[in-house]
Amino acid sequence: MSANNGSAVTSGVPPVDAPQECSFCKGGFIITSELYRDEDLVVIDDRRPAGKTHWLVMPLRHIRSVEDLTPGDLPLYRKMLAVRDQLLAVHYPDLTPDTRYDRLRSGFHRGKRDVHIFGPVKFHIPDVISVKHLHLHVIVDVDSSMKSMKYPLWNELVFAKSETVLKRLEDEERALKTTGGGKAETVQSSL
Template structure:
């Protein structure tokens, strides 16, 4: 089993495909998750402590520790995750999601709760102020696509990776 530090700069293809102690490597209805759809590459489930009325997690079946491990070569995988998630969830919950503003993004370590890449898909508004500050969207400036924040929106992540940069807490 690789620790987070040693896998920090490994390409996604070289990171372990399964971590037995990872809660998200064991997502299933049998393990208490409210799975709403799954494919050979992705699993979507309702968040156990939703920040919004509709709040889902989308995870890859492949164990990827966090958004920090993603590189330029992972842009297509990231796009696939984002577009698949959006279309499948809108199809399943179209009436609710189409009436709301939505946010999709990732927490950045060490501010993530589970060491497995997971995309938050949320239909806003947030339930309260405390929930809102947990998912701060920080707009970019000058040559940066994202400002200082422990959360990166999905579109910011794609733009950062396309430029060969890494996603981090500081502007990138």
Template sequence: MSAENCIFCKIISGTEPAQVCYQDDEFLAFRDIKPVAKIHFLVIPKQHFVSVNSLNADNISLVERMKECGKNIINELGGDITDIRLGFHCPPFNSIKHLHLHCISPTKDMSFLHNLMFRPNSWWFSTVDQTLENLKSKI
């Protein structure tokens, strides 16, 4: 999918609506339309990346900044920073072809199904820390 047809790029440009909870020059964060916990939002880079699989070692600092952004927003929203899940769905299990970090809190309230969908370090979901480990191994 090209950036001009990407729903997340349209949200960034303001041509599609979203419940924005944070924005700066590099990132936009907005509420997930199908939340799995009290706090569930996505942090997306304003630069279009197709997926976590399109990243390389040059993107380590980008992912680290996305992680910090997500943790800061959870904290600002009053979430339990000790009970969070931060991660990316892996192709072909990502429905939107624009890199997006799921930020979820508290995980203790997630259903069995949602725990499966966001299962850490599974074939379909990579935590932000596992993603960073993988990217660092490519140096």
């Protein structure tokens, strides 16, 4: 694992096709502490931590939000979870499956989307993300009730748990294989 714990740096040279709305891709995102970087991912400390530890696991390739992940992104997504788990094992060896639910929040703020809540009726859900670049929040020991409300494990309309996202992507991949490559829209809209 490579790391940079020095002074603030920007996220780097933006890709040619970087969206205007993405401060991370455009190189204007300030990184004060980099815990990990490889050819696909970077892990940084959140500038406004919501707990004892608050990391952001981010792909270097632009993906706008969790809603934009597809089954083709499964290898990258699994790598994001593996890096998260490696860092947790190093920094929190006492975090066991028994204590994990109470101490760990791992997931994503939800992007804009249409959802079916009552049969065929669709509702538009607006963005609840501030950085329009996919980032997995990894929060250990949330420090107050107000901050825990920003990362609610109980409200998946606002915050998608990392395990739920993995299941959705695996279900979509299975549906694609079953249907011979057609789009798995019905599975995705159920998240």
